[in-house]
Amino acid sequence: xxxxxxxxxxxxxxxxxxxxxNCTYSDRGSQSFFWYRQYSGKSPELIMSIYSNGDKEDGRFxxxxxxxxxxxxxxxxxxxxxxxxxxxxxxKNDMRFGAGTRLTVKP
Amino acid sequence: GxxxxxxxxxxxxxxxxxxxxxxxxxxxxxxxFWYQQALGQGPEFLTYFxxxxxxxxxxxxxxxFFAERPEGSVSTLKIQRxxxxxxxxxxxxxxxxxxxxxxEAFFGQGTRLTVV
Numbered sequence: 001x002x003x004x005x006x007x008x009x010x011x012x013x014x015x016x017x018x019x020x021x022n023c024t025y026s027d028r029g030s031q032s033f034f035w036y037r038q039y040s041g042k043s044p045e046l047i048m049s050i051y052s053n054g055d056k057e058d059g060r061f062x063x064x065x066x067x068x069x070x071x072x073x074x075x076x077x078x079x080x081x082x083x084x085x086x087x088x089x090x091x092k093n094d095m096r097f098g099a100g101t102r103l104t105v106k107p
Numbered sequence: 108g109x110x111x112x113x114x115x116x117x118x119x120x121x122x123x124x125x126x127x128x129x130x131x132x133x134x135x136x137x138x139x140f141w142y143q144q145a146l147g148q149g150p151e152f153l154t155y156f157x158x159x160x161x162x163x164x165x166x167x168x169x170x171x172f173f174a175e176r177p178e179g180s181v182s183t184l185k186i187q188r189x190x191x192x193x194x195x196x197x198x199x200x201x202x203x204x205x206x207x208x209x210x211e212a213f214f215g216q217g218t219r220l221t222v223v
Contacts, residue, residue: 006149032210043198043214044150051208088149095140095200095212099149 003027004091006098014106019076021101023089026070033065033072034090037083038100044088048074079105109133111215113199119221120189128184128218132201139182140212141174142198150198156182157205189222196220 005024013019021035032051036044048063050056050072056063062075072091076083086100112131120126132139138157142150143166152166158179167174171189176182186193196219200212 031207034211043217044200046211046213049208049211086149090212095155095202095210096152097142097149 002098003096004089004098006087006089006101008099008101010102010104012104012106013079015079015081017079017105019079019083019103019105021074021076021087021089021103023072023074023091023098024070025072025089025091027092028067028070030067030070030092032092033063034095035061035063035072035074036088036090036097038086038088040085047087076103079103081105081107111199111201111213113197113215113218115218116216117219117221119223122190122222123188124222125185125187126189126220128186128197128199128220130182130184130199130201130215132180132182132199133203133213134180136201136203136213137179138202138205138210138212139176140200140202141182141184142200143168144196144198144217153184153197186220189220191222194220194222 035048038044050063060077064073088100089098141153144150155163156176171187173185196217198217200214202212203209
């Protein structure tokens, strides 16, 4: 089992919809969780970090963490075509990544 | 500098050649990470430094891969006797702290290595 698992996708949503991206992890001791966005041909860029159980909101993005279920998710509200990218989940201080979920937002 | 800087941006190597990839992290960042990313895949962890100490090198695919960060700042990833399967983008990232809050990593632009 990989340390970090993500829905491989691809995920397609219409413009204006909510996109939901999910990530599970194996190490119960993980304390730090991150979501990155990667456009084709570019490097990953940080969207959100979350350290404690519950929700954390930043603009159209909400990260949700449930340590008991070893689950972290990212919701994107009012999805825009510019949100089309691969979304990567990273766990722990040593930054292990999932394989990423490719999101397409259709106009 | 303002961000993580990697050089060269592109490298073409003949099979069997040795290559060295450089990473300049954000000034003052304690942690430094190297990843290998193949097309359509997520970044695969290679190795992790905390200051000059290499705390985890479990992701290095073979003994042809070697990384160092002798003064706790600039890091070099060296690949000896390159093979075609080494062709990938090599990403470097750094973070301010090693634990707790502030462990977000920031990435360089990557080095695209092509072995011919």
